[in-house]
Amino acid sequence: MCPFMQFIEGGRKYQCGFCNCVNDVLPFYFQHLDHIGRRVDHYERPELSLGSYEYVATLDYCRNNKPPQPPAYIFMIDVSYSNIKSGLVKLICDELKTVLDRLPREEHEEASAIRVGFVTYNKVLHFFNVKSNLAQPQMMVVSDVGEVFVPLLDGFLVNFQESRSVINNLLDQIPEMFADTNESETVFAPVIQAGMEALKAAECAGKLFIFHSSLPTAEAPGKLKNRDDKKLVNTDKEKTLFQPQTNFYETLAKDCVASGCCVDLFLFPNQYVDVASMGIVTMHTGGTLYKYNNFQVHSDNHQFLNDLKKDIEKRIGFDAIMRVRTSTGFRATDFFGAIYMNNTTDVEMAVVDCDKAVTVEFKHDDKLNEDSGALIQCAVLYTSLGGERRLRIHNIGLNCSSQLADVYKSCETDALTNFFAKSAFKAILSQPLKTVREILVNQTARMLACYRKNCASPSAVSQLILPDAMKVLPVYMNSLLKNCVLVGRPEIPMDERAFHRQAILAMDVADSQLFFYPQLLPVHTTDAKSDAFPSAVRCSEERLSEGGVFFLADGLHMFLWLGVNAPPELIQGIFNVPSFAHISTESTQLPELENPYSKKIRSIIDQIQSKRPYTMKLVIVKQREQPEMVFRQFLMEDKSVYGGVSYVDFLCCVNKEICQLLN
Template sequence: MPPPSQGQQMSPKNYQPGAPAGMGAPPQGQGFPPPQQRMPMPARPGTTFPNPANVDNLSGQMTGMNLNGPAPPNQQMNVNGPQKMGQPSVPPMVGGGRYPAPLNGGPTPQMNGIPDPNAPRPMQQRYPQENTQNFQGGYPPMSSPPGGYPPQPGYMPQQAPFPAAQPSYPSGQQPQRRLDPDLMPSPIDVVMEDQRSRSGIFYTNQKGMPPPLVSTDFIAVDQGNSSPRFMRSTMYNVPVNADMMKQAATPFALVISPMAELLEEEQPPPLVDFGEMGPVRCIRCKAYMCPNMQFFDGGRRFLCLLCKATTEVPAEYFQHLDQTGLRVDRYERAELMLGTYDIVATKEYCRDSIPPKPPALIFLIDVSYNNVKSGLVSLLCAQMKSFLYNLPKERGQEKSSLKVGFITYNSSVHFYNMNPNLGQPQMLVVGDVHEMFMPLLDGFLVDVEQSEGLIDMLMQQIPTMFADTKETETILAPAIQAGLEALKAAGCAGKLLVFHSSLPTFEAPGKLKNRDDRKLLGTEKEKTVLTPQNKVYNELGQECVQSGCSVDLFIFNNSYIDLATIGQVARLTGGDVYKYTYFQADLDGDRVVADVRANVRRLCAFDAIMRVRTSAGVRPTDFYGHFFMSNTTDIELAAIDPDKAVAVEIKHDDKLSEEDGVYIQTALLYTSLCGQRRIRILNLALKACSQMSELYRTCELDTLMNFFAKQAVFKLLDATPKGLKDNYITRSAQILACYRKNCASPTSAGQLILPECMKLLPLYMNCMLKCDAVSGGSDMTVDDRWFTMAAVSTMDVPSSAVYLYPRLVPIEDIGDDMPSPIRCSADKMADDGVYLLDNGIYLFLWLGLAVPSDWVSAVFGVPSTSQVDTDKNRLPVLDNQLSEKIREYIGLVGSSRHRSMRLTVVRQRDKMELVMKHFLVEDKGLDGSASYVDFLCHLHKEIRNIVS
């Protein structure tokens, strides 16, 4: 969204030329470009926050109190302010071990995506220093730890000791003196600091180095490890054994988006063709050839670093080694240089050893009374041509290879013959929905260009044919079965886009009863309405996966539709669920069109199987996301698109070697858009560590929270809501207590010490435990609750970061630069301000009652806030610069998210303000959920209990 900022430049005296270990000079004459060609990165503005109050003031606020009022004298805490620690305040260390952007930007991706080994390299970038930032802006000296103690073994500087109160959680009443939230670690500051210090070029070749935050503008250059856009780890230094991992309580997990979209400046994965011999693989663990394989014996054998087996090199793949033991052709082979690449699969990797056909797209439109009356059927038919113009193409393709088909349904199923040799479309009706079959042998799936005239005629006929329908009861499972049978008959994989309106109550397979009971949400019985009421849709979903048929559901309900049951077909096939409750074509039509268009345009992988391989000592054990698993290792996805991510937890089964580290290889076998069977390979090398300080220095909190959120949604179907929340609070306390015991210097028990990379864990954990997906109660519908759970289950890391901590942006003074977000709290909102808040699912525009009338007039065309029509979900188009900029910015926010969000205009003190305040996550919730301050104090109490 915002433009990237200029990366920090290194001074020439710090520049250390030289390639990474193991890289020699490239062969001459290959035309590698000069290294100076770097894309200019425009500066990005930032919000400057005033210095927080003196820490002594915080101590004064917290001493002798708990969240229920002043503590009795015998319970008052001894809170030591920083002035007692013997820590003179020194200027912040510039650079401080952060990752400087390399001089001249390093190599430019060229040829087959292989970087120039002779171009200048970044100096060996160090881990981020634990900034030891205290709340006065001073830094303790690095020579001795706080408190005047001599340095301890494994001592590591940390977030400043943080005085905290004896908490009582959740608080039953307001404290007499409120703690200042501005003195708590701020996500805005963390994001801005990472943007300042780590934007620019990120080279992936440094083992054990965490990537920039997902909010930072960076360009990833693949040098042997996959871009963090494809795969992120919760930790980049892995504990050497299970005991250390258990003590730290931090999960080792990966969040994988194998089809993620890259920036235009980033090189897409190249396609490698091994010819008839097929991919070169390890003889034992079946890992694919990658930069982590070591050749020896003159190039005749290679050692697999995942399983330590040696494999003979096929004669067709043999090449001599140079004096450093590396293949002389390595710069010509993407698989020996890059972390991510595609391999052309041979027929052994195809179903029944038959090369696949290009996939297909089938539109299934519910033409029962509700969808016709709301205007949805007319809207879809009117916009169908624009959808089909957006069919995705492979790089280099002039036209899409995808074929399309159309089915309508109500209490029966209607197929359409679009054979280009016909004069007009033919409709074939299957009335026996108990035994679904495909009535067409040819002419159902067609080329858009060849049948363009027939498609246009059909789209004009459908609204007319069903204009007077009185059918209110509808089917669903037989319609999906019809789409599946069509793909089976054509012998291809594909995707069904199902536009459905109501609970399927017609007497047919998949008939459901109304079991809506929102009072159960948030109670121990909520799982009874959040799990399927029968097995029909689960079994149908599994059948779809076996044929490579993915299902995306577009739901247009006016009442309960039981998403927990019908959504299983989307969940098991790797599909999406979109929801437009109380749909009105004039209000929601643009949103539907944008979502369908984006869905159709995405570069999907079809009929896919994903497997994660790891080096000896660890193994993948648990998997979270939308997919099906028929065994314990293979993740089966009828389709996976760029917006989807799968989380994989990895556990120890043996001790690791610090020397070797951990190697991970993810392989996704899939059918491409042009019908070619391919294997996408993602590689990641991590370090192993025996010191807790190394672990805590390289954890990645956004990835950790993505994993925790996916895991929590999954566990909710087995655990009670209260038990689940208590477990995550305890685990958070264990993570921070382990840091305090093993990495921090001895300090007063009244001080909260947080590791730099996890100083936002209390905030983000509280946000996760308060979010709708985990805690949605009777104030939301059962369908909405399941919808948010499904959304979290598939989110990639950037999406979950915004979902857990929404973006609150003041836009009343919008200029040419992008406005910067502020903390998500009502305290930060002024009566004369205008704020845009979004979490990727909901979008609010809040207007203060004191907003100047000229601003309101320029944007809304009325003289005051009280006259703004809050029922409208789009801003009026007015001919002035401010109106244009506000509309442009809101559109930019919407287009940066994976699904369109309905704009809700909220006037200060209106009833809708209560709904919006639910997403101001630093504040106490209307349901009594804890504020950031309350939760931090409660967590500190838990940490003290563990430490003592």
């Protein structure tokens, strides 16, 4: 019978809870079910016919049972001495005048509903009133950073289109306003607190865009000290360098999530800034951390401005909470990503966007039914760009098998690598790196030994046998082990390791696959007049050639490697210079030339770049010159300069472990 039927009138008739019609039993039954017992409105009901669908949520799913307000973006700019003198503040202000026209909006709306606000800061905070009826913006200073508060409500968060002229005036004035500053110390945590309080006062969710450069050493909550101690590397205390140095930022992250406040952090460090502490709020609120080392306005602006544009324009959901449900026999036991969890079931994200992924670990503790399979439902409750509370549902059914060979045959190696990376990067907060590396090698050997023992045909004991679906697993695992996060070397800056760790914890499978095994493309072999993409080659020095030009990208870094005997016509076409000796490695962009070679390589770069969340800075590398050492770290099948073994040596190591397990 239809699940919506209910008895009425003492049991003589039925009422449908879906359409409210009243019928006798038989007419009702035949009216609502087809000849195979399925509801006739099956294809009209998304929850019956689609794997993914979305509802507008009722007031029961809204904060305080009230419809949510449209979200807000608050731009918070560090106006300390170095940022003013470098021209960074002017660059940010000039770009905001343009990019705010492209604030994201609902598909059916002509304009964005997102409101904007502006704060500048050094040791104190400056709030700006940009109400549309003002002739000039008004500044209010909050000097009590110990008990930070929002000095104005009306006129702080405004509609950009309505207040355009006042905002543009403000953005023109900010670089001049602080032109003579000598203040080099900054606060950081009070900046986040102020933004969160502003969103709470406006009763809306939102995002803070923070542009910051230095370690926050000014006297204020969240003050940090330089703890970049190289002596702790490769000791049991190394894990403390990945942990925030104070609990303050963990608590702040929790408060931000509870308020629907996301933090996106644009960092421009010239020295140690303690990314492990400052980035924790970004990671737990579903935000993104961008890091530009030794930023130079004239050469690095392309990378930063592209990141800023993409970040402001991307479609996102606010104040989100996710639950994962399963059918009987298995359950979700762990979650990894740019998330916060206050309990074991609710995944909380102040913001969820298209560039983030949540990796979920499932464990089965009962027998799974091969006929019905394993069912998973993921439900996300969030607020849309227009301020509408919505519920998005994803359902998936997975096949189950009692045959171990079927499990290996359907294994997703890329997803497995993503999971192992996130598990390892979570584990280093509590275990020595040496232990984590040993666990990864042991798990790899155990998986392959199990296949060898239970699924493979008999063969010589010393022979390494890999399942077809897992042939690339060893190369991925070796790449993971050679990643700077897991390689304890004093030469690698701690901030860089912490940044990579946080970036990977939020990556989806495609991005982590590219990150651990970069794409190496022989540009010189491709036909410049063809639309075909060059086929990737293995990441090894033996694939390079003195007469070649190779492009390498891993999602965070991008290189163009040039052999000493690269064809002059190719060099002329790409760089507009006559020979290898004339190529400058200072540039971070290729010149836009009207010839097939230039157009081809720029289209390759654009195509790879368009699929990645971060804008990659192009580094031009000439064979046999010093920067080539950096490039070689990304040739994953070779021995690393930091001590990681080659792919061949890793295979021997794993095979030795497998033999020991089988014996």
